[in-house]
Amino acid sequence: MADLHELYQEVVLEHSKAPRNYRQPGAVNYRAEGYNPLCGDRFTVFLDVEGDTIRDIGFQGSGCAISTASASMMTQSVKGKTKAEAARLFEQFHRLVTGQTSEDERELGKLAVFSGVSGFPMRVKCATLAWHTLETALEERQNVVSTE
């Protein structure tokens, strides 16, 4: 049986209650909106990208504890990274939350607290909403991404 405490780890709950980088940075040159019509979660991710490097990142919106905490911790993880590094981190994160155990887990650092999501397949979309939004913002494909 999947364990609730694996899903709602202290760090996750703490980030969901007090999300970091919950703001629009002063300079924004990339942004995208992420929306999950199933649960109504909606986030906007703002980026200040210089050359290839994410100089600053913030997000705003509302969602469940998992999606909010994931967005919050994502902003911490990718700040200062290159676009390619951020994309690689998302790949690893995606493997983590879908239960495809990654040997690179160490690179995920604090994001490893989301490993419990893999026991709750219905919540993978929550954990990845902000990441999909980030990916879309960086690719400038469109400005609204949906996880449904």
Add this chain to the structure above:
Amino acid sequence: MTTLAHSPQISDSSVAPRNSICLKPDEVNSGGLDVDKIRHDFPILGRAVNGNRLVYLDNAATSQKPRAVIDVISRYYERQNANIHRGVHSLSALATEAHENARQSVRQFLNAGDVREIVFVRGATEAINLVAQSYGRTQVGAGDEVLITAMEHHSNIVPWQILCQEKQAHLKVVPINDRGELLLDEFEKLLGPRTKIVAITHVSNALGTINPVRRVIQMAHAINVPVLIDGAQAAPHFSVDVQALDCDFYAFSGHKVYGPTGIGVLYGKAALLEAMPPYQSGGDMIESVTFEKTTYNKLPFKFEAGTPHIDGAIGLHAALEYLNKLDMDKVAAYEYELLAYATEVVAAIPGVRLIGTAHEKAGVLSFVMEGVHPHDIGTILDQQGIAVRTGHHCAQPVMERFGIAATARASFAVYNTKEDVDALVKGIWKVREVFC
């Protein structure tokens, strides 16, 4: 103490309310129903979910099926299966008879006057689409108005929206108050010479509100406007009499009244159905076909193109028979008491706010929790074997009206018990434990 003003077994609020029922918190009067026995009729209720007894409180989404329904479908495929209406062989006759008996059972269930008024469809959604496309496209023109309410399910919004876009007509929406009740005076104001049809839910799926549909129908009929009632959330909970209501169309889904998915009903007054063009075309709905001209079959077959959902109709028949045996009035009375009890004990949990507090409600308890997203409530309850719905319940305008993104919704059926409600309460406390 929170109690509902009167029993939802009265199918319309214009009927004088009964006295308030005051419950002691530890009592749920089963009103003569043997709920233990009923629970045994539903095999799925015996299973565990996530290591816990299944507490199924997602009945507004779909109900579980009694053994009688499951068995009749197996028996149909083991003993009767054939295509209907056209065959001369014995099995075809058996299947046809079973299918048409099912139609008779629906007629009785709704107290319709004529079996020709019972059209089988896939569900309430398809029934509404049928009326919007067939009646709507012939009767609604540029500048006309379709009147709905602010508490409709998407399936009673979007078909009308599409129709209005196509015809350059206007979709008008009757507002609701903070308890989730229809504002009848606003309805009266919006009802006008350009109104071509009123489409309104009998019971709101997101709020549980029972609408005063009889009054709505009277008001609309006073200026010759027909009314469609979306009965998807009403038919499972109290008896419906389409003749007493005098509604023009009534839609419901089989799977919410303990029957199979994929079968539903459109009731329509014969005179209206006669005048309407077919919705879909093909086999079964025709009388004769040449390459020059096709004449259509008579009612209700005119609206039933293609081989129908035969086992669905037969399963629905078994479900309605099951409900008849229980007695819909007893079902309504019991569920009313259960909802009143649930309302009281859930509202008493700190940080919980009920969404939808109408005086007349059936089947649904929607709530939000301070600082906890409904999806997190849903996951934590699920871990305890408690199935509730979380989200916008396909009623996004309702969520917007209450300024929320989603709710958690517990919805009840005749097999739910006080123990189920107590498990829900315990589950919500567990949510608080995780989050607070």
